[in-house]
Amino acid sequence: MIVKLDGSKRGRGPTTGASSRGLTTPAFDAEALDQGLAATRQWLLDQQRDDGHWVGELEGDTILESEFVLLLTSLGREDDPVVAKLCNYLFEQRLPDGGWAIYPGGPFDLSASVKAYFALKLVGMDPEHPEMVRVRQRILDAGGAQACNSYTRFYLALLGQISYDDCPYVPPELVFLPTHLGLSIYDMSSWTRTMVVPLAILSVLRPVRHLSAEQGIAELFRPDLPPPSRRTEQTWSWANFFVACDRLMKWAHRIVPKAVRRPGLSAAHRWMVDHFDRSEGLGAIFPAMVYSVFALRALGYADDHPLVRQAMQQLEDLMIEEHDSVRVQPCVSPTWDSAIAMIALADSGLPADDPRMLQAARWLLDHEIRTPGDWQRRRPGLEPTGWAFEYRNDFYPDIDDTAMVLLALGRTALMRFPEGQAVTDRAVAWLLAMQNRDGGWAAFDVDIDNQLLTKVPFADHNAILDPSCADITARILEILGTLGYRADHPAVARGLEYLWSTQEPEGCWYGRWGVNYIYGTWQVLLGLQAINFPMDHPNVQRAADWLESVQQEDGGWGESCLSYDDPAWMGKGVTTASQTAWAVNGLIAAGRAQSARVRRGVAFLLRTQNPDGTWDEPQFTGTGFPKVFYLRYHLYRIYFPLMALARYRSAIAANAPSRVHAGALACGVPADPRPLDM
Template structure:
């Protein structure tokens, strides 16, 4: 079977390969793995077939421009807020609002509420918003769905318990007064950045939420709706007696004192507003308006995230901007990009992830044997080079450095981040020294399926003497990498670690402010980010003895948990963090017998499930007893395997069982089924399902296992195209 991809011929037939793999599974009916079945040659064949299937599928997902972008799925708060926006604009009975309501009904839990992730407990804020959205779109409150939701909400404390963001939604639709929301003074815009409480002391994502919400506090936009569409039936107490929203984590004594003082200031500010004694408010409003408009430039919306885009639409509406003004047309266009509309449902993405997806997909394909100068990887590298942010953003308010990072989305010039920067740089490094990369690929060509045997394609010269590195191309990559590395050095925190968007952005007291209950006021160092950048530095030739490396390793030593694991801020959770740290330390040639490494390996080994896979629920962010516990998933199994392989465990029975799990649970099209949310937005508040995670991470893990464990097992494609043969190799 010949198939074309991007105009080129690929001739691998997965059905032919599948005939070599025994249909019998090493899993019994109770899904328990039997070690006796871990025959290495058979596992090699299964892994090769899995690589071929997933590699083919991933290549087919590449966009014509050269990038990858999977759907980014959040919880139903997104669809609810979309409907609430439509209600503010007077379109709550429109077709799109009703489609979003259909999606909400599909996601309702058995007990009647809505959760932050599949299988999670009911979340009161998500449930109140969903109930309100359904009523606004015309659903009968006496229907079974709404009756069930109402019972669940009241049993959980009613609308009284919703968070700050939800209260603002209730206020702009007239369900409560703005005085019942925590005040966010617009005068924050006027505070000098050296103060411990100021705009630039907050995290970048908090900034893009706080500024528009401060305008909401000042201008108090509201659309009154009929009482029959309201949700007073969800109130247990009058809103003025609702409890103050609280940060979900543990607070220090200082933070508690700051919180008490901030609560008193909140009351004072509201009193001053009532007396119209806020003389600086108009000046602050002008500054907030200008601040938001400035950050529309070269961005997929304010902060390039759905909530800030939504607030922007409301803010510029109340400021008097017409719907056809450039500002409003811009925000509506950015919102439209996030909407996925189908025949009877509509869902909303929190943002888009093309840079992140493209970098990881490129690395995974390279790991799987796709040559660096292949059209797919050349196009993705060129696309990534064009996305480097070469203008200064919010980070430059506290850091003196030349720009050089990458953002997560298509465009977000004010907010490049260290995680994407490191991942993109590792992808671009695969484009350096193309002759050397070709020689490396030839050395491993027998490990991987033949669907990309470029030396057999018409017009392709396999003679390495004919392959010359394009100096202009290499110079461009070298320059981008140099800029990125310098920027990352400048972003290293004083504790030796890295945060995502800012340097030294960790003022714990901010989490005690009355409006800080979204658990996102800080952007501190985290083990997963620190380890990814350490991995990059290792690939750039840095080792112990280098200042940034020494400080990063010291930070990782300090943050290792007593059980050997590491916290994962941006992926769920300790599996994610532990994988990344083991991989980062391996890249700098950190001794594999070091107690820190062995403890991490042992934790992963102990959390492997009887099936051979790994899984962890977001519940572990709030309950440490749930660490490493959850339904086994392809992405988390891949993370665990990648960490263990990096730590020298490729030949272990633990790793072989994990590889077998991936090979056995793969779908016929090369994908893996994964409904679980394994990405993290804000711990205990917002989680994500990256739809490409269960494709490129398993591909990466399988490919690295083949490289690390199966160099003595190859396939001679030229003489026996699909026959596994053992070869003597010279070391």
């Protein structure tokens, strides 16, 4: 039997943990902790693939399923059986009061709802069905289909519901612009780059699949409202300038001979096809992969052409079918999942020379990228290395993944050999060279921070740039600190300056790649600890105080994606296992492992743990594009809590080495039959 910290049976009932407001702090039970650790560790080990890696499902919102339906419709495949299964999943995800959100518990989202309504109508759902009527009214109340974001409007243009003149114009000649102008595709984030190039092809060729009136969604448009514009009320602004350029390019499109556009179109075509190489699809992410199929078809490629077949297969590989429904992943996360799983298992006591750890390490080493990528535009001559988030995405090694992989490899015996040292030296040199001028680190490139680009009409996905962020910067400090770098190293010192400049008045940090301030703050505290920064520094203690201040009544932590839109939600939301684990690990790093707050957090994790060692977590705690796209990593609810429980056990053992329960042997700490006193 698995028990609570207070000795009662653990299950999935409502949480009633304590806070500082006069409620009882649970008694510590080392046996419960040992059992919880053992169960989670075994579950995670059981998920290891035969070749040594881990990969959990990566869940996005329903735009993935609806866009797949719209893609198949554009190809004339709306009768494909998978369309009905995609729509079954879509229908299941609707909001109780109509429409769709972009994360569980989120508000109605116009663009997601328009695409879902369109998909359901294409599969044959009666527009007078009560659910469709409710969605339609919500869409009209929100401004109608013409108020969708620019990326949704491209889908509507492809299927003949609006004119391409109602979409932002993306000139293919962007590929010719040099980077020193600050407006080239290499001044945009890598993910934007892979979307913009195929959209530029569509902007010129303007393919349309014409549908019957019965299939269309004319009823979602409001004739009393114009399409949205990014134009501001100011007489002069850069947004107004780019809106004027957009209109000029659309006018030029109608009068400029096609021969004049051919070089730009050919260059965009060549760039796109070249970037199919060494990748699981263009950019290895769903939006770019879908746009690339549209672009190939517009360029005249037949459905049975190898490039089209390959692109479609790569998209279909992202599908997960269960019963009579199909859902779609935005990409896959094997490198990220494998590295964090290894770290958590090592923390839990799995030896560095355990065959399963060594097999995972070899898998990671086999996936090091040793070929050139787009990042070399800004760092020519730097030796290629790094790891991608996905199985194969060689043009885009991920800075965050590379740091996490090094942290994982460092916990294995393989790194004691010359091969391991060579990999580490190469990757660290790459990471140091990828530091931005502001002292921070970004996701894929260097100094992609020209704010002017945020004003262009197709920048409304809120991620056209790839600027420094606190969570990745701190992760780099963590690996550097683990390797012996300290605060007096120039790169570390600049990284620290960046972190202090971005600390919020409340003491926390914004989390770019996880939700949100809990994620950013946890990671910064780990980075500071790793470089032996004085953890009694006032800035550090302010961060720890903030984490404690947002602990909830049940002892856990949770933060909604709403915190990206409204700072009032900072550190607030439904409590989750992953976010509780982040907070617990952050407080342990800040030197507060002995605190009642941490003990309550651990109690929450053990009380809400399932008998098989897992946790239930339907919430999205990962971030794609803030305010636009969020993620649920299905393994976050496993390896982060395992990490927190293991680090708590180690911290307690370090403070009382002669008082550790014998069951702790399973976690790699000294044995003693007596329970710990807290």
